[in-house]
Amino acid sequence: MKYTQRKKAILLLADGTVFEGKSIGRDGTAYGEICYNTGMTGYQEVFTDPSYFGQIMLTTNAHIGNYGVNENEVESDSVKIAGLVCKNFSFNYSRDDAQGSLEDYFEKENVMAISDIDTRAVVSYIRDKGAMNAIISTNTNIEELKDQLKAVPAMDGLELASKVSTKEPYFFGEETAPYKISALDIGIKRNILRNLAKRGCYIKVFPYNSSYEELNSFNPDGFFLSNGPGDPNPLKEAQELAKEIIKRDHPLFGICLGHQIIAIANGISTYKMHNGHRGINHPVKNLISGKGEVTSQNHGFVVKRDEVENHSDLEVTHIHLNDDTLAGMRMKDKNCFSVQYHPEASPGPHDSAYLFDQFIENIKLSKK
Template identity: 40%
Template sequence: MLEDGSVYEGTARGDFKETACEIVFNTSMTGYVEILTDPSYAGQGVVMTYPMIGNYGISREDFESERLQPSAFIVHELSSDPSNFRCTDTIENLLKEYNIPCISGVDTRAVVKKLRESGTMRGVLTSDIGDRERLMDVIKSFRQIDLVGSVTAKQTKVYGEENTGAEIALMDFGTKRNIINNLVKRNCIVTVYPSFTSADEIIKTSPDGIMLSNGPGDPSECVDIIKEIKKLYDYGIPTFAICLGHQLMALANGGETERMKYGHRGANHPVKFLNEDRTYLSSQNHGYMVNGKGLPDNAEINCINVNDKTVEGIVYHGKPVFTVQFHPEANAGPRDTAFLFDRFLKMAAEGRYDD
């Protein structure tokens, strides 16, 4: 049941229980394991538009974090008979293991049509639709609080200790593992810091570069984090930010963010690099955006979304800092923009941005 009172029926699957959440949709045809383990989905019920989910089973090698992250999973058909040489279990067993409720048999395209027309809504999964007034109270009282704090690392951890390349400090707001993997395979030593780490603590380690990760929730609520990011920006350490990190960097420099009508969540979003006059396909997962207002004079919007012209990338001239709204690490999705990790490491070595 959505907050406008509309009801969609299906079959209880996974670890079903009454659950309120924000209802969003993803248009990817594959990559459901990566989607389910992406911390950016914390507090959300994910509707998959592709009609069959689970047909290639699950492999824990594809996890983007240590556990499943959404509050609920909503599909048209949930496969119980997967076939793939990497498959180790069914998706339903995985949902049960991590206590995630699921509904199958739902007309997911009708749900998506509703969300596209009316915007993202809160909703509730329930097995009893009798008392609609009570359910509406449950929906209206649903709030998402400190989502970044719920998914960030609890302590510092180092990856790629045996490497000999750049030392990168990664601020974890809900990072996906493939961000770390992309740096480690480029010979970096990556130190992952909890979101509550102070700028001074990072600066004193003298990293070659800083990465600001993706993550869930409304960026404007991360007031303390934004203050620390501004200190890092002013200090001038080469910085590359992705998704939520991109939004936080804009806010730290006077920019504005706003909630999107229904967000970008999928693996085929076209992004135009204005200085190159080239367009790349990208993986995206966000419900907020930088609207371009209030940015400092040295901030250049260098990437836009081809579909709706929203901001997808910013370069901060005079500082070795650039940010993108999309996911160059993909997983799932195209790897067209993975070269941005190489651009970041070149910037870390030279101390300046060069596109």
């Protein structure tokens, strides 16, 4: 263990605010938009979630690393966060089925992380001031860091799906499964694929810029648009794809970034939130059933609720109970629905699993 040689490290926010901490593992610098996740568990799933690509992750839970890591708890093939900021980093772990320490995992993945930060103070600050770019570094020359930070692009307008999407199509599930799904990978999580596969789906996953003709060549029973990082507005190919699927009335399900793409395909605007929603304790109300759901969320952009409410072809199906933002919608006369949260993450634990079942039912009705 190398924690005895830990160095002073800096968290510098875009407005010049500085917080001091200590380095974990490697020296260096990492940058991106700082965001915070309120989850008490699931840090490995968070760190490997493609939707977090390019972001400095601040964890509000006081202890990170205490239960180690396990290869079955990853959502992609690598760590996707730009860096980690936490209060207490556990160099030892106590879980029997852990396969190693988070420290060694970060070293293998070349992840920059700092701890001993007053995370409550940082969260309070960015809750008031809003999400902004930040740098974490073992370089303590503030003026040099400020110059580097000026060159970091803003998240608003930033296309990141191409950074995390598959380069070539691939298959997931059993080839003999009763349903075939064409999925657009704009940052897809593995557990989404697992949830579809266990419901009898054989999935072909396509790169972010694939056309309708390419996805339809699989002769699918349904189409899926995944979660992912960045601003949905630059993803023109995905928007055109969604328009074609909707026009032809194929069964379509979208999660998070995919939900936003479906909205834009219907002429609905999205906007960047002050802070976004990130955590596993977000309350959502299903307006159709009247039931509440405890949900996992991870997004910095959201669909404009009033535009959906005033759209003749769309209906609001879910709202976020903390701030009344749009959490789900469906098309009135098309086989299409979407949500702004993660039913596959199961914090409820099963509150939102019905959404995958609903997609399968839509497919069955379409096949009839």
